[in-house]
Amino acid sequence: MVNYNERLDRTFAALVDPTRRAILARLEREDGASISALAQPFVIKLPAVMKHLDVLYDAGLISRSKVGRTVTVRLRPEPMGEAMDWLRRYERFWSKSLDRLAAYAESKEAEARKKRR
Amino acid sequence: MTSLTLVRRIKARPSIVFDALTTPEGIARWWGPDDGPVLVAETDPQVGGCFRVRFRMLDGSEHESSGEYLEVEKPERLSMSWRWTGGAEDPGESLVEIRLRAIAEGTELTFTHSRLHDEESRRSHEEGWTGALEKLERHFLVVERSSP
Numbered sequence: 001m002v003n004y005n006e007r008l009d010r011t012f013a014a015l016v017d018p019t020r021r022a023i024l025a026r027l028e029r030e031d032g033a034s035i036s037a038l039a040q041p042f043v044i045k046l047p048a049v050m051k052h053l054d055v056l057y058d059a060g061l062i063s064r065s066k067v068g069r070t071v072t073v074r075l076r077p078e079p080m081g082e083a084m085d086w087l088r089r090y091e092r093f094w095s096k097s098l099d100r101l102a103a104y105a106e107s108k109e110a111e112a113r114k115k116r117r
Numbered sequence: 118m119t120s121l122t123l124v125r126r127i128k129a130r131p132s133i134v135f136d137a138l139t140t141p142e143g144i145a146r147w148w149g150p151d152d153g154p155v156l157v158a159e160t161d162p163q164v165g166g167c168f169r170v171r172f173r174m175l176d177g178s179e180h181e182s183s184g185e186y187l188e189v190e191k192p193e194r195l196s197m198s199w200r201w202t203g204g205a206e207d208p209g210e211s212l213v214e215i216r217l218r219a220i221a222e223g224t225e226l227t228f229t230h231s232r233l234h235d236e237e238s239r240r241s242h243e244e245g246w247t248g249a250l251e252k253l254e255r256h257f258l259v260v261e262r263s264s265p
Contacts, residue, residue: 008234087233089150092150097148098226100147101226104146105133106127
């Protein structure tokens with residue numbers, strides 16, 4: 001469970017940065033890109049991009065494979081799926097609860113009206 | 118989406134909905150993700166007062182959450198801190214905010230559970246990565262299904 005929470009922390013921490021999100025969005029569109037291609041649209045320097053890639057890699061959000069001198073970066077979906085599952089659990093909890101709350105309040109309202117008659 | 122917002126239109130007046138939200142009898146009737154029973158419901162709906170609710174799910178697991186009332190303005194505002202207690206659930210404190218607005222048919226309830234992960238993830242929510250995250254995941258579901 002600790003590992004699970006640590007993983008979630010890492011996923012959310014990785015996603016907090018707009019540059020990293022832009023990188024992920026691009027990897028989603030292109031299904032893999034070289035590091036230099038990834039760095040191109042950003043005004044920041046290559047070492048800064050490399051740092052962002054390290055954070056994404058540590059969070060398990062990307063994979064890196066090297067062929068010759070070119071490193072290709074790809075998106076990995078698992079941590080994101082895990083983060084979404086975690087959020088959906090809350091949604092399910094409250095959605096179900098509020099549906100029952102509404103039904104209960106409506107029955108109380110009906111009771112209150114009957115009494116007044 | 119480290120903050121969750123749900124809206125319900127309820128055919129009951131706001132004061133009745135407010136009581137359903139804050140009384141132990143009310144809470145016992147609706148709290149929980151499935152039809153498992155509420156085992157403990159304690160409330161002290163005043164600013165600084167506490168609540169504690171324990172429920173059992175149909176799979177037999179028991180869960181408890183507790184917190185402190187931060188805003189209690191009957192019948193339109195209620196907010197409280199929230200934390201899972203005594204289990205392996207998410208550590209840390211989050212925030213539940215409920216607004217009740219009188220409408221012709223009864224009450225419009227707006228429910229928000231925020232600060233669901235850490236401070237950082239909350240900021241990230243404000244920057245709006247929610248849609249991006251969902252889109253990315255959808256994409257990957259499709260890719261995974263279509264790959265051999």
